Amino acid sequence: MKILAIDTATEACSAALLWNGAVLTREQVAPQAHTRLILPMVNELLVQAGASLNELDAIAFGRGPGSFTGVRIGIGAAQGLAYGADVPLIGISTLQMLAQGMYRRLHTENVVAAIDARMNEIYLGAFMMQDGRMQPLLDEAVILPEQAPEWLNPVATKIAGGSAVGTGFTSYTELAAKLGLIPTENQVELNLPWAQDMLPQAVAAFEAGEYCDPSLATPVYLRDKVTWKKLPGRE
Structure with a gap:
């Protein structure tokens, strides 16, 4: 192909x-x-x-x-x-690309990806590995960072202990911990x-x-x- x-x-x-x-x-x-x-x-x-x-x-x-x-x-x-x-x-x-990148680098199978959307908001998506591809667990959303726990609540058990990746997490540095996620190392290339x-x-x-x-x-x-x-x- x-x-x-x-x-x-x-x-x-x-x-x-x-x-x-x-x-x-x-x-x-x-x-x-x-x-x-x-x-x-x-x-x-x-x-x-x-x-x-x-x-x-x-x-x-x-x-x-x-x-x-x-x-x-x-x-x-x-x-x-x-x-x-x-x-x-x-x-x-x-966001799906960000999650797929985490699997490529670290073989992480459950990932929450967030991009800084400016205006005090983030673009947010939750993904899980299936058949070699990151599949969405929820519709993607643009929300306030403090709304993330409630938005992710329906899939909390699936993402528990997973990885957090993207500029949404590097801009809001306490968000990953609040969600029970492992933050990605704060290097620009890893979060794009x-x-x-x-x-x-x-x-x-x-x-x-x-x-x-x-x-x-x-x-x-x-x-x-x-x-x-x-x-x-x-x-």
């Missing part, structure tokens, strides 16, 4: 290529440089593999939640590449999502026919309302 994965939803900018069983990666922590970096990363991977876009089976992208601008950059790049290659798109949750961790989900989705035309790809912001400062003349 041949799948390209790209993600720009957070401070991390990354691309990964699954090419006949081998996984090639490009990764960089690069706030505000995603537009400049993501397409050269893709080109480097294709050159390294001796591959071309039109040989791909599908392209996976980080659909969010994350930075509004970052999510839009990722989906825009994915759509442009998919149109050029005439291949379908597969959207993968950024990386494109290579989309690949297990993307392969399963492609095999199940769960992909879409590029025109139908949609981001996931979780926030229903965003407060915008009104500009003069636009009240």
